[in-house]
Amino acid sequence: MSDRDPSFCIRCGGTLESAEIDTRVRWLCPACGWVHYPQLKVGVGAIIERGESILLLRRTTAPFQAMWNLPAGYVEEDESPERALIREVLEETGIEVQVKSIAGAHYFDDDPRGNGVLLTFLCSSNGTDPQPSAEATEPTFFTRETIPLELAGGGHDQAIRAWQGGESPHNRAVQRTAFGGG
Ligand SMILES: [Zn+2]
Numbered sequence: 556m557s558d559r560d561p562s563f564c565i566r567c568g569g570t571l572e573s574a575e576i577d578t579r580v581r582w583l584c585p586a587c588g589w590v591h592y593p594q595l596k597v598g599v600g601a602i603i604e605r606g607e608s609i610l611l612l613r614r615t616t617a618p619f620q621a622m623w624n625l626p627a628g629y630v631e632e633d634e635s636p637e638r639a640l641i642r643e644v645l646e647e648t649g650i651e652v653q654v655k656s657i658a659g660a661h662y663f664d665d666d667p668r669g670n671g672v673l674l675t676f677l678c679s680s681n682g683t684d685p686q687p688s689a690e691a692t693e694p695t696f697f698t699r700e701t702i703p704l705e706l707a708g709g710g711h712d713q714a715i716r717a718w719q720g721g722e723s724p725h726n727r728a729v730q731r732t733a734f735g736g737g
Pocket of ligand 1: 587
């Protein structure tokens with residue numbers, strides 16, 4: 556129960572009432588029987604490396620406006636996480652990526668749009684330079700030593716810190732193969 560809870564049934568417009576259903580108090584429409592089941596959002600974020608650096612973008616919009624995050628977005632309900640990631644990276648940076656392997660899964664409860672899970676994937680690109688977009692400006696490659704302090708929430712701070720901590724030796728090996736050395 557939170558301030559994101561609905562007041563009215565999305566099916567018939569009836570006024571919702573709270574009821575205990577499946578071991579939790581949930582919102583129920585007495586008129587038509589619809590039950591509101593809140594579920595986590597699914598986001599995807601791209602880990603795009605160049606040498607020893609990772610690509611971050613500065614957000615142009617709230618929440619976390621002007622903070623740094625991975626190229627990322629929500630997964631639409633009719634697309635796979637990999638397809639969503641390719642779409643979002645292209646929209647935000649103009650880069651066409653290939654999704655190589657999953658890098659992490661980060662639960663977050665600090666985004667006012669709702670709690671969720673950010674899935675991150677190691678991606679390779681053809682080396683095209685990223686371009687700024689309406690959603691994200693200042694595309695910049697940062698080394699582990701130069702990662703900015705102002706990291707966005709929504710799982711991004713966790714994912715970027717995990718990369719910075721070098722928790723994924725497997726990904727390092729994949730990255731070297733993808734870029735032909737380094
Ligand atoms: Zn209803």
